[in-house]
Amino acid sequence: MRRIIAAVTGASGSIYAVKLIEALMQADIEIHLVFSDTAKKVMLYETKESLPDLAERLDKRIKSDNLPGRIIHHENSNMFSSIASGSFRTEGMIIIPCTMACAGRIASCSGSALIERTADVCLKEKRPLVLAVRETPLNLVHLKNLTSLCEAGAVIYPAMPSFYSKPETIGELAENFSSRILEPFGILTKNYKEWSENE
Numbered sequence: 001m002r003r004i005i006a007a008v009t010g011a012s013g014s015i016y017a018v019k020l021i022e023a024l025m026q027a028d029i030e031i032h033l034v035f036s037d038t039a040k041k042v043m044l045y046e047t048k049e050s051l052p053d054l055a056e057r058l059d060k061r062i063k064s065d066n067l068p069g070r071i072i073h074h075e076n077s078n079m080f081s082s083i084a085s086g087s088f089r090t091e092g093m094i095i096i097p098c099t100m101a102c103a104g105r106i107a108s109c110s111g112s113a114l115i116e117r118t119a120d121v122c123l124k125e126k127r128p129l130v131l132a133v134r135e136t137p138l139n140l141v142h143l144k145n146l147t148s149l150c151e152a153g154a155v156i157y158p159a160m161p162s163f164y165s166k167p168e169t170i171g172e173l174a175e176n177f178s179s180r181i182l183e184p185f186g187i188l189t190k191n192y193k194e195w196s197e198n199e
């Protein structure tokens with residue numbers, strides 16, 4: 001089974017993470033999911049759903065709809081987790097949304113939690129690391145950190161949804177962005193829309 005790590009940090013835009021996990025569940029993917037402490041609070045604030053409630057809802061849907069995906073939860077404080085080691089083979093990692101604090105910790109190699117360690121593993125093992133960063137405006141420290149991360153091989157995917165797909169709801173907007181971010185992993189979800197000059 002293909003393994004992809006999805007990490008969620010405490011930036012605005014928790015809905016992107018929810019839509020990304022829902023999209024991954026449709027594919028034959030083992031999703032390794034890890035939330036920072038702030039991400040749990042921001043998700044509850046923005047979506048009114050707690051992490052335990054989200055986990056239960058997704059688990060029920062996997063079973064009721066007989067979806068091929070599988071979710072494995074990791075604690076951000078657990079450095080003994082499988083994904084902390086490069087010997088545990090994965091196809092890479094997406095941090096969505098990614099805070100500037102988290103980007104800074106990865107860029108400076110100063111993080112002491114599982115999310116930063118796992119991102120560091122992806123960079124050292126030359127596995128895709130996609131960062132859906134979210135902040136505005138960006139200061140020079142943010143820009144320098146993002147440049148360092150890009151130079152180290154990360155793909156910077158700013159959480160900037162497009163409007164040419166003409167989304168009618170916030171859910172659709174987030175789904176379009178989350179489906180676009182999976183394209184580098186060769187996963188084309190039902191929401192992925194390829195542009196054509198006939199549009």
Ligand SMILES: Cc1cc2nc3c(=O)[nH]c(=O)nc-3n(C[C@H](O)[C@H](O)[C@H](O)COP(=O)(O)O)c2cc1C
Pocket residue numbers: 008009010011012036037038039042045098099100101102134135136
């Ligand atoms: C409601 C809310 C929204 C936030 N949005 C952002 C954001 O969009 N980008 C960002 O870099 N930080 C944002 N923050 C600040 C981060 O949560 C904060 O820097 C935190 O320490 C990040 O921790 P983490 O990287 O471990 O998740 C937000 C905080 C709150 C409470």
